[in-house]
Amino acid sequence: MKAPSPRVHRLSPLERRYALRLCGLTLLLLLVSGVVQMLFSYRESLAQVEELQAVQAESAAREIGGYIAGIEAGLHDIAKLPWGQPGFGLEQRREEFYRLLRLAPAIIELQALDASGREQMMVSRSDPVRLGSRRSADEPALLRVSKEAPLQRGATYFRQAQMPTMRIAAYDGQGSIVATVDLRLLGEVVSRLRIGAGGLAYVVDGAGTLIAHSSATEALGRLDLSDLEPVRKARQAKASPVRLAGLAALDRFHRPVIVTAGEIPGSDWLLFIEQPRSEALKPALATLSGTLVLMLAGGTAALVLGVAFARRMAAPIVALRDTTARIATGQFDAGQPGPMPKLRHDEIEGLAEDFNQMASHLRELYASLEAKVAERTAQLSEARDVLTARADELSRLKDEAERANAAKTRFLAAASHDLRQPMHSISLLLGVLQSRLDRPEHLALAAKIQSSVATMENLFGNLLDISKLDAGAVQAHVEDVDLGWLLHRLEETWAPQAAEKGLRLRVRPCDAVVKGDAALLERIAGNLVANAIRYTRRGGVLVGCRRRDASVELQVWDTGPGIEPRYREAIFEEFFRIEAPGAGPEKGLGLGLSIVQRCAHILGHGLAVDSRVGRGSVFRLAMPLSGTATRTPRLAPLAPAGSPALLGRFIVVVDDEATNAQALVDALRASHCHVVAAASCDEVLAELEQHLRVPDLIVTDYQLGAGRDGFEVIRRLRHHYDDEIAALVVTANTDAALQALAAAHGARLLHKPIGLQRLLEAMQESLASAAAS
Numbered sequence: 001m002k003a004p005s006p007r008v009h010r011l012s013p014l015e016r017r018y019a020l021r022l023c024g025l026t027l028l029l030l031l032v033s034g035v036v037q038m039l040f041s042y043r044e045s046l047a048q049v050e051e052l053q054a055v056q057a058e059s060a061a062r063e064i065g066g067y068i069a070g071i072e073a074g075l076h077d078i079a080k081l082p083w084g085q086p087g088f089g090l091e092q093r094r095e096e097f098y099r100l101l102r103l104a105p106a107i108i109e110l111q112a113l114d115a116s117g118r119e120q121m122m123v124s125r126s127d128p129v130r131l132g133s134r135r136s137a138d139e140p141a142l143l144r145v146s147k148e149a150p151l152q153r154g155a156t157y158f159r160q161a162q163m164p165t166m167r168i169a170a171y172d173g174q175g176s177i178v179a180t181v182d183l184r185l186l187g188e189v190v191s192r193l194r195i196g197a198g199g200l201a202y203v204v205d206g207a208g209t210l211i212a213h214s215s216a217t218e219a220l221g222r223l224d225l226s227d228l229e230p231v232r233k234a235r236q237a238k239a240s241p242v243r244l245a246g247l248a249a250l251d252r253f254h255r256p257v258i259v260t261a262g263e264i265p266g267s268d269w270l271l272f273i274e275q276p277r278s279e280a281l282k283p284a285l286a287t288l289s290g291t292l293v294l295m296l297a298g299g300t301a302a303l304v305l306g307v308a309f310a311r312r313m314a315a316p317i318v319a320l321r322d323t324t325a326r327i328a329t330g331q332f333d334a335g336q337p338g339p340m341p342k343l344r345h346d347e348i349e350g351l352a353e354d355f356n357q358m359a360s361h362l363r364e365l366y367a368s369l370e371a372k373v374a375e376r377t378a379q380l381s382e383a384r385d386v387l388t389a390r391a392d393e394l395s396r397l398k399d400e401a402e403r404a405n406a407a408k409t410r411f412l413a414a415a416s417h418d419l420r421q422p423m424h425s426i427s428l429l430l431g432v433l434q435s436r437l438d439r440p441e442h443l444a445l446a447a448k449i450q451s452s453v454a455t456m457e458n459l460f461g462n463l464l465d466i467s468k469l470d471a472g473a474v475q476a477h478v479e480d481v482d483l484g485w486l487l488h489r490l491e492e493t494w495a496p497q498a499a500e501k502g503l504r505l506r507v508r509p510c511d512a513v514v515k516g517d518a519a520l521l522e523r524i525a526g527n528l529v530a531n532a533i534r535y536t537r538r539g540g541v542l543v544g545c546r547r548r549d550a551s552v553e554l555q556v557w558d559t560g561p562g563i564e565p566r567y568r569e570a571i572f573e574e575f576f577r578i579e580a581p582g583a584g585p586e587k588g589l590g591l592g593l594s595i596v597q598r599c600a601h602i603l604g605h606g607l608a609v610d611s612r613v614g615r616g617s618v619f620r621l622a623m624p625l626s627g628t629a630t631r632t633p634r635l636a637p638l639a640p641a642g643s644p645a646l647l648g649r650f651i652v653v654v655d656d657e658a659t660n661a662q663a664l665v666d667a668l669r670a671s672h673c674h675v676v677a678a679a680s681c682d683e684v685l686a687e688l689e690q691h692l693r694v695p696d697l698i699v700t701d702y703q704l705g706a707g708r709d710g711f712e713v714i715r716r717l718r719h720h721y722d723d724e725i726a727a728l729v730v731t732a733n734t735d736a737a738l739q740a741l742a743a744a745h746g747a748r749l750l751h752k753p754i755g756l757q758r759l760l761e762a763m764q765e766s767l768a769s770a771a772a773s
Contacts, residue, residue, distance in 0.1 A: 049258050049280045050246030053273045056193050057262030060201065060273075063189055064212075065265035071104050071181060072151055072168055079150065079170035079177050090121055090131060097123040098692070100179075108165075109180040112172075120175070126694055143169035145176045153267070156183065156205045162220040164211040186212035187219055190271070199275035204231055206268035228252055234261040234270050248277065426753070478603075480626045481518045483510045483545055483552065489522060490543060494529045503533060504540035512545060512552045514623040520599045521623070525554060527596045528619050532558035539616075547625075554621040562613040571609075572597040645764045646671040650693050653677040654684050654700040654713050655730075664699065667756055680704055681713045685720065694721045697767055702731035702738065714745050726770035728762060730754065 078096050082088050097110040101123065112121040122130040143152040154167040164183040169176045190201035191214045202219075203212035208226025213219045225231050229249045237244055244261035251257045256277040261270050491507040498505035514521075525543070532541040539559030546553045563571060572593050600607040600621060611617035651668055655661040656679045668675045676691065678684035681704070688695070698717055700710035714727045727747035731738060742749035748766055750759070 045281050046246060046258070049275060050260065053195070053258070053260035053275070054245050054262075056195065056201075057260050057271055057273050060189055060193055061262040061264045061271045064186055064203065064269075064271065065267070067106075067186075067189070068153075068168075068181075069266060071106060071179065072153075072170075074100050074104055075168055075170045075177060075179050076151060079172040081172075083172050084174055093121060094123060094129065094131075097121070101125060101692070104179075106181050106183075106185045107179050108182045111178040111180075112175065113178060114175040117175075125692065143167060143176065143178065145169045145171040147171060147173075155207075156209065156211050158222050162222065164209075164219055183211050184216065184219060187214070187216045190214050191216070193273065195273055195275050196279045198279050199273065201271065201273045203264070203269055203271050208235075211269070223252075225252065230259040230261060230272055230274070231270070234272070477517050477519075478515055479518065480513050481516050481521055483512045483514060483554070486518070486521060486525060487543065487545075490525055490529055493526065494533060497530075498533050498541060501533060501536075503536055503538075505529070505533070506540060506542045508542070508544035510545035510552070512547070513626040514552055515626050516603055516605065516623055520603055524596050524599050524621060525556070527593065528556040528621075531593060532556055532560065532617075532619075536560040536616075548622065551622050551624050554623065555618055557616065557618045559616040562615055563609070563611040563617055564613055645767070646673050646760070648672065648674070649696045649767065650674045650691075651676075651697045651699060651763070652684055652688070652695045652717065654679070654681065654698070654704065654710065656680065656701065656703075656705045660701070663756075664759070667760065671760070680706075681708060681716055684713070685716065688717075688720075694723055695725055696770075697763060698725055698727040699763065700727070700729055702729050702733055711741060711745050711747075714747055724770075726766045728766055730759075 078100060081096070083093060093112060097112075100110065101107055108126070109122065109124045111119055114120055117136060119130065119133050119135040122133065143154050145152050150171040152169045154169070156164055156166050159165040159180075159182075166181045166183055167178055168181060169178045186203055190203065190212050193199075193201045193214070195201065200214040202210060202214065204225050205211050208224060208228075208231055210219055210221070210223040210225055228251075230244065230247055233247065233249075234244045244259065247259045249257060249259050251274060257274040258277055258280050259272055259274040261272050263269075264271055487507050487510060491505065495505045529541060529543060536558045537560070541559075542555075542557040544555055544557075546555060596619075597607060603623075605624075606620075606622035608620045608622075609617060610620075646668070651673050653661055653664055653668070653675060654677070655664070658679070661677050661679070665675050665677050674693075676684060676687045676695070678687055695717070698714055700713045702710045704710065704713070710729045710731075714725075714729075718725055724746060727745065728750060729738075729742055729745075729747050730750050730752060732752040739749055748762065750762055754762075
């Protein structure tokens, strides 16, 4: 056998003493050298940081000052024109204002004021032009200018309570021209400064308020930094142009930083550049790390030298201990290390021979035991093979069932997608056609067509719902739901359809508030009412609520033919239908109750049914009461298409289907909207170059051909205007991932087919939501 490798054992007192002296001397020398080097590195790093920050502060301050001075020069050039003389009227003034808006992106609004401070003209990037309004200018606009003081800067303020703004006024010989300047563009200057990995820059005005920051969102918080240590000391300092250089201070989060300040020419603004102290002093920290590594290496070397003697002395004992340890763990077969070596001619050699004999006997016993274990292992392996074969058969059957279910889901999704495109075109064209008909007989015929289209849309809606539920794409958003609102929606939606069949739909009011998902509850209740109307020939349908301790039970009663006991469970299966007397073309696909059961399962609500054949049925949905009586506010009913809700809105339509796009454009123009339509993102951007106004809404199809999609349109238009424009995405694709993608883009997703009225209502809802935010 090979000799075992020696192990380190505990050192004697003499060995420990020499090892400690050697290690101690080495570490002391390394420590003194490292401290000296770290001190020099610290001073050098601090000087470099001060010099770099001073250069950056001075350069950025000059750039900001020059930017504001350029705006003032453009404003002064317009003010020098001979306004009021022939050829220099309001139309020429408006053209000059538009030119200045294009040259200076930071200007968001230009006003012409007469000598009394009343508005003669206003040109804005977002609002319509105002001519001769004679409005009194608000206080920030009343900058006192005259022939002796032709140019004045106003104090900074926050427009809409969060956007830093400044006004600049120029004397034009009659009154003044006032420019409203968005100071958020100063953030682009400070954000370009590269101050290490964690450094930043910011600008404060004369009152100490933050007006620009490397992070754009910081400047929107109206932060008062007048009491911040760097700002306070910079105001007190008198040196120029750099008032404060290399100050070690705390930022507003009480983190140690190094700060340099610079004065912006022509103003009382200050620009600050700060860098975390830990980052600025990285060279000193690197020196410290190198010193520690050297100390560790020296200590390790001293320890190795001290321990080397102990290893030579303890080698025989360690070898004996290794051999006993291997025997204790059963390592004595042919593949393991050999017997203990004979190191010397003394008692240890005799002990080694005894251990070698004992290991030989144990090896023979171990071999016999391995043979018995192999026999038992073969028996267990045979039994395992039998079980594995049975498990493989069960797995094969399970896979076949899953493939069949997946094929069904794919079929539903594919069929839904292929049929939604033409259905959407029919819905839009029918909506436009109805708006152009005036003869009663034509309107009646269009109404019948609309009823058939609505029936087909309902069938497609059920197909979409069942495919979403199969894909697991429906998640519950639990909130407080006002049952009064839900019941009112049911009555408005289904009362006309009940009346068409000669039935009466009665909805009992209820003021309870429950826990649930408003959209899922509306879908459950709507399918239950639709199912009751479909199968009821005489009488009517009753919808009401009943309290049950800590829950409320929504009940839908009908006077239909009833359900036989053998069908009580089958009615909730997909595509199952009970043949009802008088069932017409609106009978459906047999998906309504399956959707109801799956939605109730997602919400965790109990669903039950009772029925008497020939008398009718009742479906009950148990919902938990909310802990508070607060009702979730719901949007009020929207005004009909063509109302002031859409009047004057600027809407962009992007759709590569020319028929769909033209139908929607005609409907929007009938509602007195300003519309720009195109088949692709590049085309619509080219069209919008002719318009100064920012669009109010984007309506785009999802699939635009050539691998492009509607989300690209939304991203590029918002980036072009630097504004979160409201957006609607229309698609025939039922992929569950699209909903999450639309939410990530802050857009609403609608699935085709969509009736014209429903699409216009969705546009009004998006505009209302954007206005509320």
